[in-house]
Amino acid sequence: MTKQDDLEQKANTSYFNLPPLDISIAFPQATPASIFPPCASDYYQLNDLLTPEEQAVRMKVRACMEQEIAPIMTEYWEKAKFPFHVIPKLGALRIVGGTIKGYGCPGLSITGSALATAEVARVDASCSTFILVHSSLAMLTIAFCGSEEQKQKYLPSLAQLKAVGCWALTEPDNGSDASALETTATKVEGGWILKGQKRWIGNSTFADLLVIFARNTATNQINGFIVKKDTPGLTATKIENKIGLRIVQNGDILLKNVFIADEDRLPGVDSFQDTNKILAVSRVMVAWQPIGISMGIYDMCHRYLKERKQFGAPLAAFQINQQKLVHMLGNVQAMILIGWRLCKLYESGKMTPGQASLGKSWITLKARETAAIGRELLGGNGILADFLVAKAFCDLEPIYTYEGTYDINSLITGREITGFASFKPAASSKRSRL
Template sequence: MSAPTLTADATFGLDPYAFAETHLSDPARAALGRLQAVLDRDIRPLLADAWETASMPSEILEALIALDLMRPEGADASEAGSSLFSGFRNYVLARTDVSVATLYNAQSGLFRTTVALGGSPAQAAELDPRIASFDLRGVFALTEPEHGSDIARGLATTARRDGDAWIIDGEKKWIGGAAASDVLAVFARDVGDGAVKAFLVPTDAAGVAIETIGGKVSLRPMQNALIRLDGVRVEESARLQRVEGWRDVSRILRAMRSDVAWIATGLQAGALEAAVGYADERQQFGRPISGFQLVQERIARMLGNLTSSLGMVVQLSLRQDRGEWADANSALAKMHTARMARETVALARETVGGNGILLEHDVARFFADAEAVYSYEGTHDINSLIVGRAVTGSSAFT
């Protein structure tokens, strides 16, 4: 009798505990299946060259926009807007490529969440349909050249009230997709009261300069930018009305960390599949290396990392969809899944050997991108301190 095997779902990859089948409706799974088909047919063939040239082909986002993934056909509206569905959407995207997932999530996650949670009810109602259709493209602009982990206290970008308008000065860095966006969701410190506020700044406004960051070894197709804001004038109507201090920014970040945890999980699925596919084809000593004991041990560890990560993000999203939000929960998920991603991609690269640094085998992309995911939307250290504070009741932040 042959040994039982773990079968791979065409959309979700190896999922031995059937998280996707258990928690997603058939229409939601079908919508994500359509996404996977487009990724395989239209986007995957572009990725090696996009990585080599550090460019993001316009065809990639065009293909994704056409799917209307924020309002998928046939899916229940409440499910389509849920943390669980958006999480699995990020998972499927990242399973193919992390830059593609980051590009889409810049709009669907970061920018949409900022407006939904930071805007007034009227602002959110007016702008969300335009964001969902990509009629209005925007990005989240918080990190600065000199302030990342210490941004809560160190935020240096300023906003000064001038009658019915605001004057914004400062710099932002690592802002993904900024050059192709219509507006920047800029976080700045009000010089009047010292509180952090948020503004929708048109990218073509006088005083806005956007420079693409080169020389990256991770997320190469994703176009990150350095943004300079020199006396940029925006009207009061451009201010997001429900951002009145850092507590409101934290509320937005809490939701975003779950998106990144899903991306960290999806990239593990992609790395595992690439490694298994290679191991099945690569022959040494007269037989496929997938039959070697040490290779199987690595594959088993990768699957364990993936499955534990998937279980964690599924439960996190289910709790969020019930209205249970906690900084420590999303920080724990981001911290753990990003750490597991680092180990998983290292095991995948080891499985593929020297060929693991070649783009043609896919593992190299996941290997490099895991380093970016480990750091963005809250570093491992910062998330550890958030979790540690919740567990011990004592803050270790200085």
Template sequence: MSGAAPAIASGGAFGADPLGFADAHLSEAARSTLTALDAVVQERVRPFLTQAWENAVMPTGVLDALIPLSLMTPPEVDADEAASSIFSGFRTFVLARTDASVATAYNAQSGLFRTAVRLGGSAAQAAELDPRITDFSLRGAFALTEAHHGSDIAGGLATTAHRVGDEWVIDGDKRWIGGADTADVIVVFARDTADDQVKAFLVPRDARGVSLRRIAGKVSLRPMQNFDIGLTGVRVAESARLQRVESWRDVARILRALRSDVAWIATGIQSGALEAAVRYVGERRQFGRPVGGFQLVQEKLARMLGNLTSSFGIATRLSAEQDAGVYRDESSALAKMQTARLARETVALAREVQGGNGILLDHDAARFFADAEAVYSYEGTHEMTSLIVGRALTGISAFA
């Protein structure tokens, strides 16, 4: 029917969700909390995004707006649900639906840093530090990747640590470390020269021998600041070593718990891109009618919604498995591979239906279009995740 009201709502905290994943997986209290988050983001974060992208600087007001919401331990939500992968996933989705850099900045603390301490630290370390992490009185960064070792970091990690009495001396370099400039401590992964096993250390950002250099010239995740970190003769006490990281197996356990985050970011940017596209084609007129009334445009929008809905299903199922204590490398690899691949297509279609205006930040699709390229590569490239899935399918490893 011409001029009929849309049957699929695309507003609210969860955007277009025709199969009702949010309603099916979140309590009313959780949905209310995330709706309140969305309202804060729309009012206090979104207005600054265009300038943040133009200047490649994350406004201090972004985290200032989010921290008081206590999103890691929201008082209105049951503690078990608040700690679940489902809740944190939808929280990530709401943030990424506005901007991937906003989600990445928050997750650097709530995901990477907090998980490293909770799973890698001793019970005493976790008990002491987790409250300070959740209220942001202790800020952290996660330093694993190196300039010459990304996909092959498990065997190639070159940063070293050797013990001297009750201290460790760390030497090496790290790359692509998000939020390092605002961190109080940086979780540095280094290879113990005594046993060749990977260990993890809480290194103060201002420790002697630590140097930071901002990575400039990014076309993705522009507001999110990434750094090269140099470590030269950096000394930390044995008490600063995360006591439950004794080998790469322990690092993998931490990473495995984080894999759902990237699937949720990939899903969130698709939702944001779809909304930007629908908004634009409803307002833009060509040949005497709204662009949204053309058949080819509607086909593209329908494909975007299909991709988004598929990604919702994958992300929620992966989080539900993790909440049930089931962690499979092939499942998280499949989720990352597929949602990131679908995101790449979805954001390209959003930019496409906006025509020439699609490259302007004012119409939002350009941000999602650029960020999808980063999501496609980080936390496991398409090729690496494909090989993990292929190994599970065939029982044959194709890794070189």
């Protein structure tokens, strides 16, 4: 441990050992989100559409998140630190690895896995992103594209969260246009040399295992590699000053002649299309993040408006506030039903990439709208992270952008329904004479 680590650990320890805040003094008239509000947002009774196993997963995750994460999330979000001590608790939920069967993974239905994502996100979006990157991107890539040996070697410890994974596609100069990535993989005796940079990679500052995509210099195609922490030439530096998902540790990765043995090349990644197979599934999970976030926002507003009084009456008694609440509630029901239908299409093998993209883009759009109304409803407390809504409002911004921005996902659906791809502007051949 370096001196800096030691100092940071001491600072954190004393910070989090402070006597518990007397909430009634700090926040007169309304309860903050550290005591999480009951779920009032499931108005159309989603449980009726779930199997008993899916309902049980939902309740188990909800209880853990409300009891273990809600009391600490504001402090960690504010400090932009990751709460490492909760990793074993999240691992014990047996939701990591989601739909993967065997190799110590839970083998949940996609609906069960999606509900777990939503329940985590309802309380804390950063925690759900941590799990999503690890489980629905890194683990799923190994499950879909790894060799039998790689699956046996890596998936069991990842499923228990004894090891943490990340997934590195984006580069400083290649975000939406990820298929143009420039990190190179050159074949040498016994392995490969990786050179290049990656940006925004969640969990990368502490991940034990990094799934990295690079362009094969012989074939010009995209290949995938499993890179272990502390491999010589690999560095990951935390990106500071984010306004959303502040608990997630996003990093800039530098690959300086990193040697990867042949056994750590993912045999199932032969082209960029192979990453699209993973993204189509993970987008279903990402779509359930804003659903969970919006449920939490609604639940918080519902309790707050009944607790706080103005003009001698609870805020919930004013017609304009009721209309706003109902607007939010309608959004949440529509989001849930689209998310649920997406899962069913996936389960029946009928889901198309365009359908997954429409789900992700439309649900994030509605979640942003829901968060903006919720922020208004809480007045001044709507800008305090302590009351969840301000924090969730900020957390939705990166979710609107990652796994394909709203625009890119719209264009994926647009291509599917029209037959025209419009990602690249038509070459402007003539210069304007004006």
